[in-house]
Amino acid sequence: MRLTRYFLPVLKENPAEAQIVSHRLMLRAGMIRQASAGIYSWLPLGFKVLRNLENIVHEEQVRAGHIPMLMPTLQSADLWRESGRYDDYGEEMLRITDRHGRDMLYGPTNEELITDIFRNSVRSYKDLPLTLYHIQWKFRDEIRPRFGVMRGREFYMKDGYNFDIDRDSAIHAYNRHMVSYLRTYERMGLKAIPMRADSGPIGGDDTHEFLVLADTGESEVFYDSAILDLKLGDRAIDYDDRAQCAAIREEWTTPYARTDETHDEALFHGQVPEERRRSSRAIEVGQIFYFGTKYSEPMKATVVNDKGEHVPVHMGSHGIGVSRLVGALIEAFHDDRGIIWPESVAPFKVGIVNLKQGDSAADTACESLYRELTAAGLEPLYDDREERAGAKFATMDLIGLPWRITVGPRGLKAGVVELTSRKTGESEELKPADAIARLGEIYLGQ
């Protein structure tokens, strides 16, 4: 993409309404614009990051054996009356009446709708286990939407629902989700810690939230610092292997880690040596639930088991805050000049800065870099504006591309361009072909 052809409305000034760095940087970098309180338009740069996160989520869900689909945003109130949540959900639910006077709602979550789909189509235990998921906009009429996309009213969520014949199988689904979530967040460059939490309006006793430590987070958490050393890395995972998934859950949930809702000070002190006791603020980027037959019983979602009996299915649901993650990533990765995207989620893989637009050698070198990087799938953003070098650097630093290639007449005389890491600030002079090869190596492994 050429910057002169793109739509990147960066702001020079800090927007007054933004209280935290991710909100400020998303507005300044032209990623989002507020449409109304807690509701945002995703401008091209923000939309690219959102799509990249969505792709990682899809890949890891499909890898775990979960099946993608798409449900609507608007739902009929009748299903929610069956589960009893129409009244329970309270003012957070946006209620709508259609022209025929029918009660509708903008879905805050989809347990009822998916249970209805299931009960109308699945009859036998032989069709289980089944996990369906979608990535779709949700609406919760939060009383205090704030911090930009972190606590929006409209937000993008991956929500998945498992259907199993009994508790043991459903607990395997829970463990499998825990493992696939750990892997998802690791791929985004994040350390998200599963913590015992409260189940709130979704229900059930077994639930873990995934939290990213950050001073600006809305949750208060207590944990054993030993958990920070855990990493899935590239270990081979068989998502059908119950013992392996259970062992990974055990590994991550043995060190003490709880949100303030479930924190037990006596247990914390008893279990964790003082030098490893930590408390911090954190951002909730996902949550998994096992709630058994909470929905399948009232909604009569049953299957015939191997003894010919009709039994309600055991269910759980699992959510990732995809739009919130964009903010969480910025909270985790920024400096005072702007965003520092991890390579796996960056909106463009590399920026090209032409130090002297209009200089024929510099223009020619940039054009050929742009062509070759594009052909190699290394998605460049070419700053071809007639701007001072300082302004171009400031824009690149603000939008946080992991790598920058700087091209100027002086370097070109020596046959080199400069490759700079946004993260470390380190630069290296390389022949243009070698810079492309280096970026190829960096991104190939992703």
Ligand code: P5A
């Ligand atoms: C699990 C999937 C559920 O709704 N039902 C379907 C279950 N869980 S949850 O914890 O309530 O939400 C899942 C994740 O969505 C994100 N999230 C939000 N993101 C932005 N703004 C909001 N107002 C908001 N509310 C929830 C969180 O990341 C949460 O973990």
